Amino acid sequence: MGDIHIIEELRNQLPKKLKEVKRVTWFLRGYQLNDLGHVTHLSISKFGLQGQWPKALFKLEHLEFLDIQDNEITAIPTEISNLKSLKCLDIRVNQLSSLPTSLVKMPMLEKLYLGDNAFQKIPVVVGSCPSLCTIDFTNNLVSKGCEHLFNSKTIKNIYLKQNELTSFPFHLTEGKNIEDLNLMENQVSNIPEENKNIANLLY
Template sequence: MHTLEQLRAGQLAGLRRLKLSCGLTEFPREIFDLADSLEILDLSGNALSSLPDELPRLRKLRIIFCSDNLFTTLPAVLGSCPALDMIGFKANRIGHVPAAALPSALRWLTLTDNVIESMPDELGKCGQLQKLMLAGNCLSHLPATLADCRRLELVRIAANRFTTLPDCLLSLPRLSWLAYAGNPFTEARELAALSGAGTAGVAWQRLQLAQQLGEGASGVIYHARLDDAEDVAVKVFKGAMTSDGLPRSEMAACVGAGAHPGLIPILGTLDAHPQGALGLVMPLIDAAYRNLAGPPSLSSCTRDVYAEGVHFDASQALAIAHGIASAVCQLHARGIVHGDLYAHNILHADAGACLLGDFGAASMFAPGTRQGDLLQGIEARAFGVLLGELVAHCAAPLPPLQALLDACLQEEVLRRPRFDAIEWALREMLPA
């Protein structure tokens, strides 16, 4: 974090990344002194409602974040910034997105948690668009021109007003990660999952919270004792909109997923929290498990980041691939797409044991329908990306795995293999 005083004193000359959060109501003119170097500008957490017409003077600006401000319109001047390819205006009051605000090189657009009712047709002209985050708005349709965004890989439209899933998304050749829960057309299935039998409630009073284990976009995870007898993990949802959707939708998917060796099990849903928060109670995961990779970076956009020097032997790679395919196969049979099938949502241990977690982007569908088949094909592409990463980090070539990932990555969605076939193929590759 930088300060306005540093900026005004000329102490930030040559800076490539600037972050200011100090109650700003106007854009500081001194930022233009960084025009020859500034690439990333983060003005989140202020009280801004406009940007200056001269913003294109920041000729090297690639990324701008203005989340948690007071914008009611996405500034049109953004579209004139010559190098801009990433825009983040989460949690404002934006109701209008003018076509002029969309730069031709746009790669990543985040407008989560606003009040947008429609997106301009010109969105379809953003041929470089890879990531589109529109959860938590008032959208009931998307422009049909979005079908022209053939590089689009990740879409979040959860918690809007869609009565059907937009057709323009379902045949996109590279779409791999899609979240659409919390809309009117998914509500009945989510409520049915939450009210169904099989997962008991766990009263808050039965839990003794210990240290915090982690925190994500949707909630905080604690180590706790259940009935002073069992160590458990408790995820307490923040109750706020996340980039993926709503806590209630995540809970519905977790409950509906059922028990599987490749899924983090659920002991119960949280009852009687003092502030009424939603939550889940889960077994404590063995400390030997660790994340397979880190989440995408600003530069990698839709691709996970693996630690330097990470590699797997053939048996590990095959075991991880088979374990995840088997878990997803069960999800699809129960009418659930994970929506965020990424290495950073997989925990693994040295022998290849693995667990798929984080259902924040999971959504429900009707099995046995053409739309359901398309959604499963979209998730097959995400699995193909994962297979490609496993192959790339494998110590020895894996020709059978390469053939399977090629099948998962083919452009025609309905020609990709279903997960029952994927799971069977991987099972056949496992060492005897």
């Protein structure tokens, strides 16, 4: 059975009109169906949610990509773990300062975009997400907690541009083979002259 009935429920919970699109992009809002009638992509950025998550969203068990930027969101509900197929969560430009521990129950989550929020530290939970590869904290208030990133066996791309870092645990990159580490627009004073474990270091 497809997700059309869930879409109708979702429409009733959203303040703006939701339409089907053939290919969801960052500037085109709506939902995308696969050949089985399952919603795989949903973009409801700037939808005027005022921090409220529509409950029907958590029924979309085939959802792979969710863009929920710029909706005055202050917290991610624990029910986010119902989205077992989710690969990418884009929740930039909101008011988040923490993450739910239920993220560890999302086996497919690879990309987590948290830029332009209110994080002051890296949450412990990011190091336990089983498939997380890319994490973005650009333009937050992060000053500590970076060591938690290296508890992960999968994180390869770390974006910390424009935060409040004064140091970074480079010694923990040993054996991690980090592809991208962006520390631009911070005040990190312990940049090593050479680090073979980071392919692309920006500072």
